[in-house]
Amino acid sequence: MTRNLSRLITAIAAVLLAHAAVGQTAPSYRNSIVAEVNDKIITRQMVMDAMKREATLLRRQYARQPQLFGQKYTQLQADTLEALIRRELVLREYMEKGYNLPESIIEQRIKEDIRSEYGNRVTLIKSLQQSDMTYEEFARYQREKIIQMVMQGQFISKANIVISPRQIEEYYVANKDMFRSGVEIRLRFIFLEARKHGGAEGTLKLANEIHQVLQSGDSFAGVASVYTDQYRASGGLKPDWIKRGGLAPELDQAAFALGQGQMSPVVVMPQGCYILRCEEMNQAKLGTLSEVRAQIEQTLLENEQQARKDKWFERLKRKSYIRQFLF
Numbered sequence: 650m651t652r653n654l655s656r657l658i659t660a661i662a663a664v665l666l667a668h669a670a671v672g673q674t675a676p677s678y679r680n681s682i683v684a685e686v687n688d689k690i691i692t693r694q695m696v697m698d699a700m701k702r703e704a705t706l707l708r709r710q711y712a713r714q715p716q717l718f719g720q721k722y723t724q725l726q727a728d729t730l731e732a733l734i735r736r737e738l739v740l741r742e743y744m745e746k747g748y749n750l751p752e753s754i755i756e757q758r759i760k761e762d763i764r765s766e767y768g769n770r771v772t773l774i775k776s777l778q779q780s781d782m783t784y785e786e787f788a789r790y791q792r793e794k795i796i797q798m799v800m801q802g803q804f805i806s807k808a809n810i811v812i813s814p815r816q817i818e819e820y821y822v823a824n825k826d827m828f829r830s831g832v833e834i835r836l837r838f839i840f841l842e843a844r845k846h847g848g849a850e851g852t853l854k855l856a857n858e859i860h861q862v863l864q865s866g867d868s869f870a871g872v873a874s875v876y877t878d879q880y881r882a883s884g885g886l887k888p889d890w891i892k893r894g895g896l897a898p899e900l901d902q903a904a905f906a907l908g909q910g911q912m913s914p915v916v917v918m919p920q921g922c923y924i925l926r927c928e929e930m931n932q933a934k935l936g937t938l939s940e941v942r943a944q945i946e947q948t949l950l951e952n953e954q955q956a957r958k959d960k961w962f963e964r965l966k967r968k969s970y971i972r973q974f975l976f
Contacts, residue, residue, distance in 0.1 A: 684730060685972045686737040691730065693976070700729040713849050713919045726976060734973075738965040739797050750799060759791045805958045812949045820945050821938050828936040828944075832893055836904055837869050837885040839877045839924040846921075856915045856922035863912060869926045878921070886928065900925070 684691040697704075703725055711718035767773040777787055821828070839859060846852040859876055863869055873885025880887055893905055900923060903913040907927035916923040 681974075683974050683976060684734055685970070686734055687741055687970050689737050689741075691733050691737070695733060696726060696729050699733060700725050703729075713843070714917060730973070734971060735962055735965075736793065736797060738962060738969055739800050740793055741969065742965055743796050743800055748800075750796060755792050755795050758795050759788060762791060801958065804961050805954055807950050807954050810950055810953050810957075812946050812953070816949055817942055817945045818938065820949060821941065825935060828941045829932075829934065830936060831931070831934055832905065833890040833931040834904060834907075834927050835890055835929040836887050837873055837926040837928055838879055838887060839869075839873045839885055840879040841876065841922045842878045843919075843921040845878060849917075852922050853915070853917060856917075856924065860915050860924055863924065869912065885926075890931070 680692050680694055682690050683693050683696060704722065707718060707721050707725065711721060763770060763773050767776060773787070774784065777784060839856075841852050841856050841859075843849050843852045846855050855876075859872060863872060870884030870886070874881055877885045879885070891904065894901060896904060897918065899916055899918060903916045903923075904925050904927065907913060907925065909927050909930045911927055913923075913925040916925065
């Protein structure tokens with residue numbers, strides 16, 4: 650009865666907010682409900698607060714790629730909402746099972762967190778004031794985080810997971826490329842600097858046109874000697890051998906996906922556009938099974954723990970009332 654009444658109350662609140670959506674002010678928009686979990690609600694502002702740090706990093710990383718930023722931002726919203734839903738499920742399970750973590754342990758852990766993250770309480774208070782958060786809200790958040798950690802440690806521990814030698818061998822055979830070390834490649838670049846070619850849009854248009862010319866069979870070195878803004882004298886050839894991790898992540902991923910003689914798609918970066926061609930490749934030495942056994946076992950342990958975690962949350966969801974609304 651109590652649960653049904655709680656659901657009715659939150660449903661009525663959602664309807665009222667929906668009717669107020671047309672012409673709603675910024676505060677009402679921020680406080681609109683995006684999810685109900687049993688008798689709790691999650692608002693848009695709660696999601697925005699939880700993802701603030703990651704959203705800032707995304708804005709910096711994809712400042713010149715608005716479409717990709719939009720995709721990443723939408724995914725971050727969804728992931729953050731899912732994390733908040735899972736938090737409420739864990740806290741509900743903690744209450745329903747009658748667990749009682751001593752407050753002294755929680756308080757001690759909060760003090761340790763303050764010391765490690767802020768140095769002292771004075772610095773913490775100043776930081777909270779800048780974030781418009783009270784100490785009581787901070788303490789409640791930390792308490793709930795500690796409960797989550799304890800509950801997950803209790804129900805999805807690695808303690809009873811056993812990885813067999815056969816599992817390790819099968820993973821090794823299926824993923825040998827992961828265990829090659831020392832891959833080196835030599836690349837030719839065509840780099841078009843955005844500020845020299847009419848900004849991001851103009852640069853991408855030119856890069857696509859050049860890519861089409863290369864696909865028709867023109868010499869990469871010849872085209873690079875005309876267009877590239879780097880290594881023009883050498884036909885775009887970078888003189889050094891490059892190891893995995895030696896380039897920016899986007900370029901590294903594109904470069905090491907190439908076989909010898911292959912050309913990449915256009916790679917868009919904040920500073921401009923790249924087209925890469927792998928000229929030479931030194932094949933990597935494959936690590937032996939004995940050398941990588943511990944690494945594989947750790948990976949399989951983490952995969953199994955994540956699978957158990959997902960199953961546990963699915964069980965919690967099945968016995969809970971969850972309703973999500975459009976962002």
